Amino acid sequence: MRRYFVGGNWKCNNTIAQTQSLINTVINKLVFDINKVEVAVAPIFLHVPWVQANIQKNVQVAIQNSSLTKMGAYTGEISVEQVKDLGIPWVILGHSERRQYYGETNEIVGKKTRIALDYQLNVMACVGEKLAERESGQTTQVIQAQLNSIKKELTTEQWAKVVVAYEPVWAIGTGKTASPEQAQEVHAFIRGWLKSQIGTQAEQATRIIYGGSVTEKNAADLIKQPDLDGFLVGGAALKPAFADIVAAAN
């Protein structure tokens, strides 16, 4: 039985006071069984040390993306050694906003995923199609290409530290959540891809989580889907509603 996984992607939100309030009034009040569900939240880089020092120990800290370069003359970047040095266990990679606004290609996402795993980080690897790709029937081809770019870089064993996040771009921040059936269809495709491309162990053990306008109102129906193992939550992760979403997976 796969343990559920609920991630909170705080994106580029919050002043330090808002982060402190969110941690103190929502995150540190979460009660869940760590044997049933794993929870990680991803503040902006600047807030990570404060969050690490003040968050309840049942909730893990993730970073959002970053270039994960080596240390050195890379002005403005953050290196994977520095992430490791702070003991941060998770990184979100391949998010559609990085692909859309910062030109992150499938190949870049694949290479970043390998770098993160080579340094024993755990990776939430995001995949998902745009509305036009869905409407033209290209959803599975798009997802397959995104997954293949990661496969190219990883050993079979490294998949044990990967959570796949299916985030249809048309559902992110729009309020247009995929229906449970739509989500299950793509999750089942990803599960089948894991079986045929990586192997039975990855098929059975890899968590495939859904992201895209998850709220306290739709989480319970989504989590009932057999190949849906949790969520990667954006807007609702910044609100008390996050507690209800975690509860749906607990």
Ligand SMILES: O=C(COP(=O)(O)O)NO
């Ligand atoms: O981008 C998202 C989802 O964002 P929303 O929940 O706001 O749609 N997760 O990484």
